[in-house]
Amino acid sequence: MIALHQHTTTRGDCETLLAFVPAAPLYLFGRIEMTAEPRLMGRKDAAAYCGIAESTFSLWVATHKMPPCIPGTRKWDRRAIDAKLDDIGGLTPDDKEDPYDKWVRENSSETDLQKWRSERNAKRGK
Structure with missing residues (x-):
């Protein structure tokens, strides 16, 4: 609005x-x-922005649930907080997985040839 x-x-x-x-x-x-909210905010404002207590926000930063403050400051970036919350909430796609690894995971069922070889090797004692 x-x-x-x-x-x-x-x-x-x-x-x-x-x-x-x-x-x-x-x-x-x-x-x-300029009446828009500032992009950088202190710990108190960042905690309020997330709707949590300051101590909870500090714990989340320590456990890497929230991004750290900008180096050399005590300010957090609003967009970094939004991105981390999106990641936690599952709103961002997991593009970090290698396409080949994804294919192997999705197609990991043993083929008929692989089953035959496994059975043959078991009979041979290998």
């Missing part, structure tokens, strides 16, 4: 409605007002 601000201007005795314009970013008379 986009927030809208109503802007008016006053000239003399009359007041004129200029427009309803989006709140972020809002270009107004040569000046930029």
Whole structure:
């Protein structure tokens, strides 16, 4: 949902409605007002963003459920948190698996030839 601000201007005795314009970013008379949430946030804000306590957020960072803070700061990247939550929730595809390994896993059932060879080798004592 986009927030809208109503802007008016006053000239003399009359007041004129200029427009309803989006709140972020809002270009107004040569000046930029940014009302969007900042991308970086501290531990308290990051925990609130996730809907958990600060101590739980710290535990999740320590156990690698959440990304670490940006090196040299005490700030977390909102997008990194979103990506980690997507990963935990299963919203991202698992493209890390090698296509050949995936094929072997999916087709790991023994073929008739392999069964015959196994039985033959068992009879031979191999």
